[in-house]
Amino acid sequence: MDNILIVDDQEVNRDLLTRRLSKKGFFCLTASGGIEALETLANQKIDLIILDVMMPEMDGLQVLQIVREKKSANVLPIIMATAKDQSSDIIQALSYGANDYITKPIDFDVLLARIKTQLILKNATEELARRDEENKIELKFAKTVHRSLLPCDVPKMANVDLGINFSPCNSIGGDFYDFYHYPESEKVGLFFADISGHGVAGALLMSMLKILAADCFREIGNLSQSMLNMNDRVKESFPDGKFVSALFGIIDPKKREFSFVNAAPEAIAVFKQNGEFYKPIEWGQPLGFFESKALAKDSFKEMKVEIIAGETLILFTDGITELQNPEGKMLKFSGFHQFVKEELKQPLQNTLDKVFFRASEYAGKAGPKDDIMMIGIRAK
Numbered sequence: 001m002d003n004i005l006i007v008d009d010q011e012v013n014r015d016l017l018t019r020r021l022s023k024k025g026f027f028c029l030t031a032s033g034g035i036e037a038l039e040t041l042a043n044q045k046i047d048l049i050i051l052d053v054m055m056p057e058m059d060g061l062q063v064l065q066i067v068r069e070k071k072s073a074n075v076l077p078i079i080m081a082t083a084k085d086q087s088s089d090i091i092q093a094l095s096y097g098a099n100d101y102i103t104k105p106i107d108f109d110v111l112l113a114r115i116k117t118q119l120i121l122k123n124a125t126e127e128l129a130r131r132d133e134e135n136k137i138e139l140k141f142a143k144t145v146h147r148s149l150l151p152c153d154v155p156k157m158a159n160v161d162l163g164i165n166f167s168p169c170n171s172i173g174g175d176f177y178d179f180y181h182y183p184e185s186e187k188v189g190l191f192f193a194d195i196s197g198h199g200v201a202g203a204l205l206m207s208m209l210k211i212l213a214a215d216c217f218r219e220i221g222n223l224s225q226s227m228l229n230m231n232d233r234v235k236e237s238f239p240d241g242k243f244v245s246a247l248f249g250i251i252d253p254k255k256r257e258f259s260f261v262n263a264a265p266e267a268i269a270v271f272k273q274n275g276e277f278y279k280p281i282e283w284g285q286p287l288g289f290f291e292s293k294a295l296a297k298d299s300f301k302e303m304k305v306e307i308i309a310g311e312t313l314i315l316f317t318d319g320i321t322e323l324q325n326p327e328g329k330m331l332k333f334s335g336f337h338q339f340v341k342e343e344l345k346q347p348l349q350n351t352l353d354k355v356f357f358r359a360s361e362y363a364g365k366a367g368p369k370d371d372i373m374m375i376g377i378r379a380k
Helices: 011-023 034-043 060-068 087-096 108-148 199-216 223-237 332-343 348-363
Strands: 003-007 027-031 048-052 078-083 100-104 160-167 175-182 187-195 244-252 257-263 268-272 302-306 311-316 372-379
Touching (some): 011 108, 027 034, 034 060, 060 078, 060 087, 087 100, 160 348, 199 223, 268 332, 311 332, 348 372
Parallel strands (some): 003 048
Antiparallel strands (some): 160 372, 187 244, 257 302, 311 372
């Protein structure tokens, strides 16, 4: 049952509305003036107020202003009651936050319709707020799970430094990375992926991807075949329309070499000490679009890059190149390159952190709309 507070200095008006609204299933409380109305609000749960404008001591507009300091129009609807010839009161009341108005003498059927409309809107707002709170709790839990899926530490190697900067966007990230240790050879495997989609669905798909990747890349073998196997596992396990842009590679610290297969549009660039760069890969077929038997034989071709002193390999997802500033201008690779060029002389992790900081500044208060992930590889 909804509680309605009727505020009017005329007892006959209060009694008439109370009787008629009670018959319609509402519980009515009354107040003879503004001060009594505010006291009632402080001690009772009120769902809607019918508030007379013309009252002694404290008029309805003053009461309205005081109520709106604590309760918005979505939380507590207020219908003002005013004389027909007081249009200025109506305008002022609406500007102060009144939800609606009714003119005197009151047409009860019109008042009833307006009460029902405001209560429907109020209940809908409350339901949205409840669902939003539930979503926040679910997202908080999903973020915890999401973070637990990522490695806590970066592998340490004799001749090669690794650095990483990962920042999910405002919801939950769809970017993923993992390392695989091959102790017998001292090599380290690296899987770098961007799952289509974000939020809870992205986190769930990431959990699945971690399991699939650990199975496909648990041993050093033919990189192309490993990626073909991964493609088929994603195609089989992921929902239709979901895919993964990815790169899998093996770092050989002894040879200072990075061997990899690419399944992403743009995933790696090599930056020289003077800031010049080259891209050792072309566009790659994302995982999960087609079964391997439908792909060209060289879809996942193995490539190699030397880890040369004075050069920095940076793997990155499109979250940074597609970053937009408040005016809608995209950073693109040219802007990303400029940030990297100006920060290359710092230690590897500092370089990545500085590039991310500048990217965040570029995005402004709105922040990134996609996950940003960068992994750096540099010879010691």
